[in-house]
Amino acid sequence: AQSVSQHNHHVILSEAASLELGCNYSYGGTVNLFWYVQYPGQHLQLLLKYFSGDPLVKGIKGFEAEFIKSKFSFNLRKPSVQWSDTAEYFCAVNAPGGRRALTFGSGTRLQVQP
Amino acid sequence: GAVVSQHPSRVICKSGTSVKIECRSLDFQATTMFWYRQFPKQSLMLMATSNEGSKATYEQGVEKDKFLINHASLTLSTLTVTSAHPEDSSFYICSASTGANTEAFFGQGTRLTVV
DSSP, rough: OOEEEOOOOOEEETTTTOEEEEEEESSSOOOOOEEEEEOOSSOOOEEEEEEOOOOOEEEGOEEEEEEEETEEEEEESSSSGGGOOOOEEEEEOTTTTTOOOOEEEEEEEEEEOO | OOEEEEEEEEEEEOOOOOEEEHHHHHHHOOOOEEEEEEEEOOOEEEEEETTTSSOEEETTTTTTTTEEEEEEEEEEEEEEEOSSGGGGGGEEEEESSSSSSSSSOOOOEEEEEEE
């Protein structure tokens, strides 16, 4: 069975600070990896995804993530956060070609202070 | 991107009554939809996989007689919480994807409060 761990539950940053949110997964095979964001009162939106190829993935709004297979990690990064990045961030995985349902991490609440 | 619409966004019901939540894919056909439940300050937990034209597949520990899922068309899945109790109060979210190895699109979620 797949599992996803997000180490940071609540992160508080000042605007322009750099961001890195940790995500580790547990699964014996190939995985698809995702980061979703949930802004207050809104539905989940995809930030970026990794299926194969270049392990450094660039997403929307200046976010990127790096898949490190040896560490089973898919950390999310942004060089300079903005107040509008305040949201809940979820890492998720599923198995390519298999069950398409996502297994989510517990989420990280990011609070960016102006 | 594709749009998934979920209705209602909020519902309050009395204990013992049933509530139906709709999930529609607006601009694509979804043979499979997924229903998740999110507890406060926790992650999304998969409840069941809704399959068009066949029975839903429930995750372990989810009561299929309590959470009735119907996927009558390629664009609509419904989740009915039967004989709701306060412990069923939660945030319910549906999702669908256009195919294998594609991203999932999520509905806005439904906050159910049972009083």
